Structures are given as C-alpha cells and as structure tokens.
Amino acid sequence: xxxxxxxxxxxxxxxxxxxxxxxxxxxxxxxxxxxxxxxxxxxxxxxxxxxxxxxxxxxxxxxxxxxxxxxxxxxxxxxxxxxxxxxxxxxxxxxxxxxxxxxxxxxxxxxxxxxxxxxxxxxxxxxxxxxxxxxxxxxxxxxxxxxxxxxxxxxxxxxxxxxxxxxxxxxxxxxxxxxxxxxxxxxxxxxxxxxxxxxxxxxxxxxxxxxxxxxxxxxxxxxxxxxxxxxxxxxxxxxxxxxxxxxxxxxxxxxxxxxxxxxxxxxxxxxxxxxxxxxxxxxxxxxxxxxxxxxxxxxxxxxxxxxxxxxxxxxxxxxxxxxxxxxxxxxxx
Amino acid sequence: xxxxxxxxxxxxxxxxxxxxxxxxxxxxxxxxxxxxxxxxxxxxxxxxxxxxxxxxxxxxxxxxxxxxxxxxxxxxxxxxxxxxxxxxxxxxxxxxxxxxxxxxxxxxxxxxxxxxxxxxxxxxxxxxxxxxxxxxxxxxxxxxxxxxxxxxxxxxxxxxxxxxxxxxxxxxxxxxxxxxxxxxxxxxxxxxxxxxxxxxxxxxxxxxxxxxxxxxxxxxxxxxxxxxxxxxxxxxxxxxxxxxxxxxxxxxxxxxxxxxxxxxxxxxxxxxxxxxxxxxxxxxxxxxxxxxxxxxxxxxxxxxxxxxxxxxxxxxxxxxxxxxxxxxxxxxxxxxxxxxxxxxxxxxxxxxxxxxxxxxxxxxxxxxxxxxxxxxxxxxxxxx
Numbered sequence: 001x002x003x004x005x006x007x008x009x010x011x012x013x014x015x016x017x018x019x020x021x022x023x024x025x026x027x028x029x030x031x032x033x034x035x036x037x038x039x040x041x042x043x044x045x046x047x048x049x050x051x052x053x054x055x056x057x058x059x060x061x062x063x064x065x066x067x068x069x070x071x072x073x074x075x076x077x078x079x080x081x082x083x084x085x086x087x088x089x090x091x092x093x094x095x096x097x098x099x100x101x102x103x104x105x106x107x108x109x110x111x112x113x114x115x116x117x118x119x120x121x122x123x124x125x126x127x128x129x130x131x132x133x134x135x136x137x138x139x140x141x142x143x144x145x146x147x148x149x150x151x152x153x154x155x156x157x158x159x160x161x162x163x164x165x166x167x168x169x170x171x172x173x174x175x176x177x178x179x180x181x182x183x184x185x186x187x188x189x190x191x192x193x194x195x196x197x198x199x200x201x202x203x204x205x206x207x208x209x210x211x212x213x214x215x216x217x218x219x220x221x222x223x224x225x226x227x228x229x230x231x232x233x234x235x236x237x238x239x240x241x242x243x244x245x246x247x248x249x250x251x252x253x254x255x256x257x258x259x260x261x262x263x264x265x266x267x268x269x270x271x272x273x274x275x276x277x278x279x280x281x282x283x284x285x286x287x288x289x290x291x292x293x294x295x296x297x298x299x300x301x302x303x304x305x306x307x308x309x310x311x312x313x314x315x316x317x318x319x320x321x322x323x324x325x326x327x328x329x330x331x332x333x
Numbered sequence: 334x335x336x337x338x339x340x341x342x343x344x345x346x347x348x349x350x351x352x353x354x355x356x357x358x359x360x361x362x363x364x365x366x367x368x369x370x371x372x373x374x375x376x377x378x379x380x381x382x383x384x385x386x387x388x389x390x391x392x393x394x395x396x397x398x399x400x401x402x403x404x405x406x407x408x409x410x411x412x413x414x415x416x417x418x419x420x421x422x423x424x425x426x427x428x429x430x431x432x433x434x435x436x437x438x439x440x441x442x443x444x445x446x447x448x449x450x451x452x453x454x455x456x457x458x459x460x461x462x463x464x465x466x467x468x469x470x471x472x473x474x475x476x477x478x479x480x481x482x483x484x485x486x487x488x489x490x491x492x493x494x495x496x497x498x499x500x501x502x503x504x505x506x507x508x509x510x511x512x513x514x515x516x517x518x519x520x521x522x523x524x525x526x527x528x529x530x531x532x533x534x535x536x537x538x539x540x541x542x543x544x545x546x547x548x549x550x551x552x553x554x555x556x557x558x559x560x561x562x563x564x565x566x567x568x569x570x571x572x573x574x575x576x577x578x579x580x581x582x583x584x585x586x587x588x589x590x591x592x593x594x595x596x597x598x599x600x601x602x603x604x605x606x607x608x609x610x611x612x613x614x615x616x617x618x619x620x621x622x623x624x625x626x627x628x629x630x631x632x633x634x635x636x637x638x639x640x641x642x643x644x645x646x647x648x649x650x651x652x653x654x655x656x657x658x659x660x661x662x663x664x665x666x667x668x669x670x671x672x673x674x675x676x677x678x679x680x681x682x683x684x685x686x687x688x689x690x691x692x693x694x695x696x697x698x699x700x701x702x703x704x705x706x707x708x709x710x711x712x713x714x715x716x717x
Contacts, residue, residue: 014582015526022620023620026620052534056530056623060528067584071561072556074563075564078564142352148359148700149359151699155689160362163366164361164362173381175378177381180381210359219712273651324554325548
C-alpha cells in the first residue's frame with residue numbers, strides 16, 4: 001500500500017477510535033450502567049456524573065502516565081542498574097563511571113555556557129526588538145520576519161548556518177558569508193569556525209539565539225503593551241528620557257514576564273540536541289548533555305551511563321518544575 | 334510613545350535603522366540558503382550567493398561541435414557554431430579565451446588562434462566561433478576551448494527536480510516528505526482530541542483530586558523527553574509495536590499532551606459560565622455540551638495547539654530517530670535525511686540547500702498563514 005494512503009487510513013482509524021471511545025463509553029454509562037430512569041434515577045444520575053470525568057480523562061492520563069511519568073522512575077531505576085550484568089542493581093557505579101568521563105565534564109561545561117549565554121542573549125535581543133518595533137509603522141512586518149526562524153527546524157537551521165560558516169581555502173572565492181566578511185575586514189585567512197575549540201560553542205549558540213529571539217520578542221512585546229500608559233506619561237512629564245523610561249519604568253513592570261521567558265528558553269537549552277547533532281556531533285569540544293546522552297544510549301549502547309546523563313538533565317529542570325507548579329497553584333487560588 | 338519619537342527625530346531614525354539592520358541580520362542566513370537552492374553547483378562554488386543577482390566572471394571549459402558537423406567551403410573544412418549553445422551553458426560575454434590549459438586567457442575575443450595542423454580557431458565575444466582547416470577534421474569530439482566569460486545571473490529549478498523526483502535513494506526527499514506527513518498529521522490530530530476532553534473535565538467538571546491533576550500536568554510540562562527514550566523504546570519492543578509509525582504517533586501524543594491540556598484548559602476556563610449552565614439545565618449531557626458548545630467555541634485554542642504540535646512533529650529529529658527510523662530506511666523523515674546529507678554531501682550545497690528548503694517550506698507556509706494563532710498560543714502557554 002502507498003505510504004500516503006496508509007497514513008490517511010490510520011488517521012481515520014485513529015481519530016475514529018478516539019471519537020468512538022468517548023461516544024460509546026458515554027452511552028454505555030448513561031443507558032446501560034446507570035440509566036437515568038426507574039426507581040434509582042436520581043441516584044444513578046449522580047453516580048454517572050461521578051464516573052464521567054474519569055471517562056473523559058482516562059486516555060489523557062494514560063498517555064501522560066506512560067510517556068512522561070513512568071519514564072522518570074524507570075530511567076532512575078535503569079541508571080542504577082547495569083545492562084552488561086543482566087540488569088543487576090549496581091548502585092551509583094554508573095554515576096561514578098560518568099564522573100570519570102572527561103566528555104561528560106566537557107558536556108557539563110558547555111551546557112553551563114549555553115545556559116548562561118542563550119537565555120540571556122535571546123531575552124535581551126527579544127526585549128530590544130519588542131521595544132524598537134513598538135514605535136514604528138512597519139513594526140509588525142519586522143516582527144514577523146524576526147519571528148520566522150521559530151518555524152524552522154533545528155536541523156534546517158543547522159544547514160542554514162553551516163552555509164554561513166562555510167570556509168574555502170585561501171585564494172578561492174568564499175561562499176560562506178562570515179568568512180567573506182572576515183576577509184573583507186582584513187582577516188588573514190578563512191577560518192573553519194566550527195572547528196575552533198571553545199569559540200565554536202558560541203557559533204552553535206548563535207543558531208539557537210537566532211531561533212529563540214522571536215519567541216522572546218512576541219511574549220515581551222505583549223507584556224510591554226500591557227504597561228499602563230499613565231506611568232509612562234507621568235515619567236515623560238517628569239522629564240525622563242526614553243532610556244530612563246525603558247529601564248526604570250517599563251522593564252521593572254514586566255519583570256515577571258521576563259523571568260518566564262528566561263526559564264522557558266532555559267528548558268529549551270537543557271534539551272538542546274538537534275543543533276549539535278547536525279552541526280558538529282560533539283566534535284571539537286562542543287559536546288552537550290543531551291547529545292552526550294544520545295551518544296551513550298545509542299552509539300556506545302551504555303544504557304546505565306546514558307540513563308544517568310538523562311537523570312542529570314531531569315535534576316537540572318527540577319527547580320523550574322517546582323517553581324512552575326508553585327506558581328500555577330498560586331494562580332488557581 | 335509617539336510623543337517621544339516625535340520630539341526627537343534623530344532617535345526615530347536610529348530606531349528605523351537599527352530595526353532594519355536586525356531584520357536584515359535575521360533574514361540573511363535563510364535568504365542565503367534560499368538563493369543557493371536555485372543556483373547550479375558551479376555557480377555556488379564559484380561565487381557567494383550574495384553575488385547571484387549580478388553578472389559574474391567565470392572560467393569554463395567548452396567544446397566546439399564534433400567533426401561530423403564540418404562543412405566544405407572553398408576547399409577548406411570548417412566547423413561553425415556557438416560555444417555556449419553547444420554546451421547548454423548560459424550565454425555570456427567572453428573576455429578572454431585560450432586553447433590550452435596552460436594559457437587559458439591567451440587570446441582576446443575576435444582574435445584567431447593558430448593551432449598548427451589542428452586548424453585555426455576564431456572566437457567572437459558572443460561565443461560564435463569558426464574553426465577552419467585545410468585537412469579534414471577527424472575524431473569524435475570537438476576542440477576544447479577555455480573561456481573566461483561574464484555570465485548574466487541565472488537560476489534553475491533543476492535542484493528541486495533532483496531532490497524531489499530523482500530516483501537516487503540518497504538524494505530523494507520525495508519519500509521522506511511523505512513519511513514526514515504520515516508522522517505529522519495523526520500526531521497532530523489525535524492529541525488534540527484526547528486533550529480536549531481532558532481539558533474540559535479539568536475545567537468544568539467537579540471531582541476529587543482535580544487540583545492535584547492540574548498541578549501534575551503543569552509539572553509534566555517541563556519533564557525532558559530524553560528520559561522517555563530508553564524505557565519506552567524497550568516497552569515498544571516488548572509490546573510488539575517496535576519501531577514504526579504507531580509508536581512515533583503515540584510518543585508524540587504523549588509528549589505533546591501536557592502543553593495541549595494546559596493550553597486548552599486555560600482557554601476553556603475562560604468560556605462564559607452561563608452558556609454551559611444553561612445547557613445543563615436544559616438537559617444536555619456533558620458529552621453534548623462538549624461536542625456542541627465547547628469544541629466550536631474553543632476553535633482558537635485548538636488552532637493554536639494544532640500549529641504547535643504540527644511544527645514540533647514536523648521539525649522533530651530525536652523522537653523519529655529513536656521510535657521510528659529502522660534499519661530498512663523506508664521510514665526516514667526529512668530531518669533525518671538532511672542530517673544524512675550533511676554527512677555524505679556536505680560540500681554539495683545545491684543538494685543540501687534544496688533539501689533543507691523542501692523541509693522548511695511547509696512550516697513556513699503554515700507559519701505565515703496561521704501566525705495569529707501561533708502568537709495567541711504562545712501568550713497563553715508561555716509557562717512551558
């Protein structure tokens with residue numbers, strides 16, 4: 001069967017099964033198990049209404065539990081066992097082994113750099129663009145163009161930036177725009193940007209900053225719009241200049257949103273895999289945690305250390321998780 | 334704000350200028366790839382894409398027509414024609430030419446090169462040539478001519494033809510395109526449906542443990558999917574799903590679920606209470622209320638999440654690598670195909686650029702047409 005046809009068929013079956021589940025289970029509940037007639041009509045309606053939420057929730061809870069909650073515990077268990085010894089419990093030896101791996105520390109170091117640079121740069125640039133485009137007539141067009149990379153896959157972005165960083169030997173015409181500019185500005189010879197240890201990390205980070213700035217801009221620009229006019233007008237009357245208005249009036253009022261944007265990008269950074277995988281695959285000292293984990297799991301087949309690395313990522317997002325839950329509960333009260 | 338900008342025209346100009354600069358900076362990388370995807374391999378390697386719109390000087394090696402086309406004029410043998418036409422190369426203006434690889438610019442246009450017993454060759458500026466000799470031309474191939482020519486900008490759709498329709502297994506994105514669609518559509522539709530019911534229950538139905546469940550959903554928003562790789566791959570293999578579409582759909586459904594429930598619940602809570610209570614009084618069941626009132630009213634939120642999930646599944650690499658792509662290579666998605674091309678065809682920018690553009694074209698179209706909903710969704714779900 002043609003794969004497209006097969007896909008179409010499964011959509012119909014999958015969606016049909018979903019609708020069927022909800023429809024049939026509700027009918028069963030109302031007509032067969034707790035029918036709203038006869039002697040116990042009132043009691044039955046109440047009972048049906050107690051069961052129904054769980055009917056509605058069941059598929060969602062099932063996939064949430066299976067695909068997100070269960071793996072947390074299973075990965076923890078795997079990280080404490082050894083595959084080579086048939087899944088025997090080995091305590092923290094995987095973690096010890098990982099801590100002796102220089103590649104792991106390289107990944108940690110690079111991840112720390114990513115965490116410092118990318119959220120800060122994206123948020124700052126996003127804020128800058130949001131503020132600048134707020135004042136001009138073609139602002140929405142400019143915003144849409146800066147927002148556009150959000151739609152591009154990390155792999156697509158990797159190809160796009162590989163062309164930017166491309167290097168040809170000295171004397172040949174450069175087709176990478178960065179080297180062309182570098183030589184035009186008086187650089188001595190074309191550089192292979194992605195192979196320069198330490199600095200190449202920043203060339204990879206630029207790709208993610210390029211993607212995430214649009215996200216920061218959209219959210220911060222909505223927040224800036226929400227700043228009450230009166231405070232700004234009062235500042236103008238008092239003779240504040242535009243920079244003072246921005247940094248002393250607006251930024252403090254949208255601090256909450258800035259923090260949200262910052263943490264959101266932080267989570268993206270912790271999970272970053274595709275860019276490094278496609279551009280350098282961790283060579284030339286550009287390894288990051290997620291790619292290190294993938295390496296261990298699927299190339300070295302070392303499930304213990306791979307799971308341990310996954311647990312490190314989990315550990316790093318936990319504070320954000322707690323903070324999110326705390327905020328959500330506060331809002332609901 | 335206008336008063337500030339109005340008071341200081343200099344500052345207003347600075348704003349316009351810096352925004353223009355930023356936009357240019359953000360657009361250039363994509364533009365480069367886009368332009369490159371329409372150029373030939375020769376052009377890409379001989380000049381930067383930013384020069385593609387201008388005429389450029391290029392060196393090329395072309396051949397005169399084969400000896401079989403020679404004619405006899407006044408006792409001499411002659412081959413005539415145009416160098417560019419014969420090769421199918423874009424016509425250009427010749428600035429210099431030569432007949433040996435050691436002196437590729439020995440002659441100016443209009444001059445005649447005496448090649449001894451091989452005859453005398455005259456090449457004009459527009460590529461017209463005459464090759465004359467007393468003896469008959471022999472052999473099967475024409476004479477080599479080295480040209481330095483200025484060619485006008487030219488663009489081609491050949492790359493797209495190669496990438497989309499060629500039979501070659503390594504370059505062909507056509508199949509990967511279909512595979513990506515097969516992954517994306519069910520992985521977008523199924524979670525929406527499941528999440529909508531759950532969101533309704535969490536928003537409008539009363540039951541013990543509701544607050545706890547909502548908190549759990551918020552917590553799961555940030556759980557990295559990396560944790561799920563091994564346990565679930567093992568599970569899929571044990572259950573018999575293995576690596577295939579069903580597994581990848583389920584995985585995407587699971588990973589997209591927290592955001593879906595979170596977005597939809599936040600939206601549904603904001604719907605007017607009266608409508609729902611009136612419907613209840615009129616005897617509508619929860620199922621009817623959901624299908625007839627909530628779903629139609631929630632369209633904006635559903636669209637927001639649909640776009641997120643679509644972009645996310647279309648652009649995904651990791652989930653497909655782990656849960657879908659097997660050794661047969663039949664189920665490769667586009668992102669994986671491009672990574673493969675980066676490895677095998679790293680220098681062939683015409684193939685790489687085109688393949689990348691094929692894969693980002695659909696998200697870009699969705700993005701530009703549905704931006705409103707995307708922004709709305711971002712604003713509602715910015716906790717993630």
